Amino acid sequence: MPVVTVGPATVHVDAEGFLTQYDEWNEPLARQLAARIGIELTDEHWKAISFLRADYPAHGETATLRRVSTLAGIPIKQLFVLFPGKPAKKMAYIAGLPKPRGCV
Amino acid sequence: MKRLVILGAGTAGTMVANKLRRRLPMDEWQLTVVDRDDIHLYQPGLLFIPFGTYRPDEVRKPRRRFLRDGIRLELGEIDRIDPVRQTVALDGGRVIGYDYLVVATGTSPRPDQTPGMLGPEWRKSIFDFYSYEGSVALAGALRDFRGGRLVVHIVDQPIKCPVAPLEFTFLAESYFRQRGMRDQVELVYATPLSGAFTKPIASAQLGGMLDERKITVEPDFLVERIDSERKVLVSYDERELGFDLLVTVPLNMGADFIARSGLGDELNYVPVDKQTFRSKEHPAIFAIGDANDIPTSKAGSVAHFSTEIFVDNFCDLVEGRPMTRAFDGHANCFVESGDGKALLIDFNYDTEPLPGEFPIAKLGPLSLLRENARNHWGKLAFRWIYWHLLLPGRRLPLPARMSMAGKHQPDKEN
Numbered sequence: 001m002p003v004v005t006v007g008p009a010t011v012h013v014d015a016e017g018f019l020t021q022y023d024e025w026n027e028p029l030a031r032q033l034a035a036r037i038g039i040e041l042t043d044e045h046w047k048a049i050s051f052l053r054a055d056y057p058a059h060g061e062t063a064t065l066r067r068v069s070t071l072a073g074i075p076i077k078q079l080f081v082l083f084p085g086k087p088a089k090k091m092a093y094i095a096g097l098p099k100p101r102g103c104v
Numbered sequence: 105m106k107r108l109v110i111l112g113a114g115t116a117g118t119m120v121a122n123k124l125r126r127r128l129p130m131d132e133w134q135l136t137v138v139d140r141d142d143i144h145l146y147q148p149g150l151l152f153i154p155f156g157t158y159r160p161d162e163v164r165k166p167r168r169r170f171l172r173d174g175i176r177l178e179l180g181e182i183d184r185i186d187p188v189r190q191t192v193a194l195d196g197g198r199v200i201g202y203d204y205l206v207v208a209t210g211t212s213p214r215p216d217q218t219p220g221m222l223g224p225e226w227r228k229s230i231f232d233f234y235s236y237e238g239s240v241a242l243a244g245a246l247r248d249f250r251g252g253r254l255v256v257h258i259v260d261q262p263i264k265c266p267v268a269p270l271e272f273t274f275l276a277e278s279y280f281r282q283r284g285m286r287d288q289v290e291l292v293y294a295t296p297l298s299g300a301f302t303k304p305i306a307s308a309q310l311g312g313m314l315d316e317r318k319i320t321v322e323p324d325f326l327v328e329r330i331d332s333e334r335k336v337l338v339s340y341d342e343r344e345l346g347f348d349l350l351v352t353v354p355l356n357m358g359a360d361f362i363a364r365s366g367l368g369d370e371l372n373y374v375p376v377d378k379q380t381f382r383s384k385e386h387p388a389i390f391a392i393g394d395a396n397d398i399p400t401s402k403a404g405s406v407a408h409f410s411t412e413i414f415v416d417n418f419c420d421l422v423e424g425r426p427m428t429r430a431f432d433g434h435a436n437c438f439v440e441s442g443d444g445k446a447l448l449i450d451f452n453y454d455t456e457p458l459p460g461e462f463p464i465a466k467l468g469p470l471s472l473l474r475e476n477a478r479n480h481w482g483k484l485a486f487r488w489i490y491w492h493l494l495l496p497g498r499r500l501p502l503p504a505r506m507s508m509a510g511k512h513q514p515d516k517e518n
Contacts, residue, residue, distance in 0.1 A: 059375075061399060065326070066260060070370035077328065080340045086298075086324060101302065101399060 007032040011096075018092060018099050022056065025096030034094045041094070045082055048074055052095040062092045062100040105134045106422070109192060109202040111182060113139040113167045115147070115495070116393025116407035117208030122497035123415045125172045128422070136176045136200060138192065142167050146490060148404060148483075150233055151268055151440065154242040155279050162487075164236065170495045182209070185365040187386040204422070207362070207374055207391040211264050211402055213238075213354040218259055220330035221354065229335060230350045233272060234264070245349060246279065251288030252348030257337060258295050259327055259355045261302075262371075264394050264402040267449070269293070269353050270300060270310055271440040276351075277317045278442030294322040294337065294345055303456035305514065306449055309473050313441060356402070358395055373397040378453070379430035381414055390414065400433040400453060408494060409434045412504040434506040436462075438483035446479035448472050452506040461510035465501040469510060 004013050009032075011024045019025055030049060034041050041049070051072035055063045065088050069076045083090035088100045108124065110117045121137050128135070149163035168177055180194040185205065192200045213234045215221040221230060231245055232238040256273045263269075273293050280286045293300070293314060300311040300321060314321055328340045330350075337345040358372030367374050367383070374391035375384045378398040383389040392414055393407040400406055410431050417427035433453030440446045448470045449457035461469040470479055493500055 064261075067370045076326070077340055085341065 006036075014099075016099060019096035020098070022096065025053070030094050030096065033096070037090060037093065039083065039090070039094070042082075044074075044078075045094075048072060048079065048082065048091055049095045052091055052097060056095075056097050062088075062095075062097045064088060064100060106132060106203045107134050107136070107201060108204050108206070109200055110135070110137045110206040110208055111139075111185075111192065112208035112210060112393075112395070113137045113144065113171065113177065114208060114210050114393065115404050116210075116395075116411055117206070118144070118167070118170050118495050119408065119411045119497050120206060120208065120392060120415060121175050122170070122172050122495070123411065124418065125174050126497070127415065127419050130174055134176070135174065136178055137171060138178045138180065138182060138194070138200070139167060140179065140181050142177070142179060144170060144495075145236055146487060147234075148265070148490070149487060150236065150239040151271055151275070153239040154233055154246050154272075155275055156243060158487075160236070160240050165491065170491075172496075182359070182361040183364070184361050185367060185389075187365070187367065187389060190388060203388065204418075205389045207367075207389065207395045208393050209359040209362070209395050211262075211356045211358055211373070211394040214357050215352075215354040217355040217357070218327060218330060218352075220332050221352065223330070223332035225330075225332040225335065225350075229348065230330065230332065230352060232352055232354055234268070234353060242351065246276070249289075249349055251285060253290040253292060253346060254349045254351065255292045255294055255337065255345060255347040257293075257325075257327070257350060257352040258297075259353060260296050262402055263353050263356045265437070266401050266403070267301070267437050267439045269295075269351075270314075272351060273319055274313070274317070274442040275440055277319060291317070291319040292322055292345065292347075293319055294325045294327075296324065296326045298323050303451065305459070306457040306473060309447075309459075310439070313475075317442075362395070369397055378433070379413075380417055380427050381410065381431070382427075390418070398431075398433070401435040401437070403435050403437055404490075404494075405436040406434070408500075409436075409502075409504040432505050434504060436502070438479055438486070440480065440483060441475045444477055444480050445475040446483050447475050448479050448482070450506060450511075455506060455508070455511075458511040458513060460512040463507075463510050467501075472511065 009029050012020045052063050065076050079087040110121050144165050144167040146163040149158045152158040183193040183195050185192050190202050213232050227241045231242040233242050258269050280289045299307040301307040326340050327337050329338050335347055362368040362372045374396050376391050376396045381390045381392050394402040413429045413431045416429050420427050436450045438446045450462050451457040459473040462472050463469050
C-alpha cells in the first residue's frame, strides 16, 4: 500500500487515494482531503461525514447514498449539491473510508 | 416438537426447506413454510419472455409441487415478526410460533419508489421485466416497437441478478438486428455505476461488448424522477435522458414486513453475519437468499451455494455443535450476449470475475468471460436443472466454495 503525505500527516492509501487505515483519519486531515477535491467543509458536509465515520465500524461497509439519505436524513439531491458529481465516492474519500463497492 | 418456520417459498426458501426436511427428524421438528401465494416463478426465465424465447406458462408452477412431504405450506400475507415472543403474525389474525426462523422473502422491484414511474406511461412506454406481468407486457411492446430510442435503465444497486439488464440490452440489440430494424433503434444503457459492471476486468470486457454493438453507456446516472409527459429521465445532477421506450429496473427492496418488524436496513434487508447468515441482532433468526445484506450478488447461484453452507451449519447448531462452515460469497452467472451465445462469470467476496475455464465434473469446461454457444445452451439447460434438481435440494456437481482452478489472473501473466 502506498504512503502519502497530506498536510502534516503521513497516511496509507490505495491506488485511487482512499485511506486504508480507519484510525489514521482525523478532522484536520478531512479538511485537507476535501480541499484536494475542491470542497470546503461546512456543518452540512460534516453531518454526512460524521455519519459515515460512525456507521462504518458498525456496518462494515461504506454507506451508500441511500443509506446516508435515509439514516442521516440528508436528501440525495442535497448530497449531490454538497459533493458534486460523484457524491458517494467523494464522501468516502473525505471520510477516510474505502471506496463504496457499488455492489456486485 | 421444535418449530422451524421459513418465510418465503422462492428459490432459497424452497431449497432450504427440502434439504432440512431430509436432515431434521420428522418426530422432533415441525417445518412450516409461509408464502403469499402458490405460484413459484422461475425468475431467470423472465429475461427471455420479451423476446418470445419462453412462453409465459413455462416459468410458473405451483409452489406446493416442489415441497417435500412433511413440510406444511401456509398461504397468507405476513404482517410482522415479533423477535422477542418468537412469533410471526399473518394478516387475518393467524400467529405462528417458532424456535428458529429463516427469512427468505427475497427482494422486489419497487416502481413506486421513483417519482413519475407509475404514471400514465407505466406499461405503455415504461416497462420492467423483473415481474411476470412486466415481462409479458414488454413482449407486446417490443413486437410493436417501430424504432426510436430504447433506454435500458437501472435505478440503483443492489438489484437481483445484476447482469440481467446487460443481458436484456444484448438480446434487444440482436432482436432488432434480426428483424432488420437495428438502424432505426438507438440503444442507451443508463447505469448508476461508473461502467458496465462493478468489477474492473468484467466491466472492461462487458463495456467493450456494448461498444462493439454501438450501444451508448450513460454512466453515473442516478435517477431522481421520470417526467412521463416529456418521456424524460431526470437525474439528481440534473441530466436529462429522453426515451421512446424505457426498460427500467426499479429500486429493489426487501419485504415491507421486515421494516414493520424493525429488522431491516434502509432497503429492508436483514443485516446478517456474511459467513453464516445469522441475524446480527437475534440469534434465532437467519436471513438467506436475496433477503439479507451480504455484499455479493443477489442471484440464484448465491442462494444455491449459500444454502448448502447454511444447512450444514444449522444442523450443527441445533445439535449443540459450533457452526464451522463459512460462506465465501461465491456467485456464478451465465450472461446472455445475443445471437445464441453467452458468457459465464464465476467470483466471490474476494476474487472478481476472471477469464479462463470453469471445470464441471463429467460435462467438461465452460469458458469464462468469453462468448460462445456452449454457455448459451448451458443457460437454457439450467431451467430443467432448476425445477428437477435445484429446488428439490439434490446435489449438483458445483462446489459451494469458489475454486481458482482454470482461472487466469491477467496482471500475474504480464
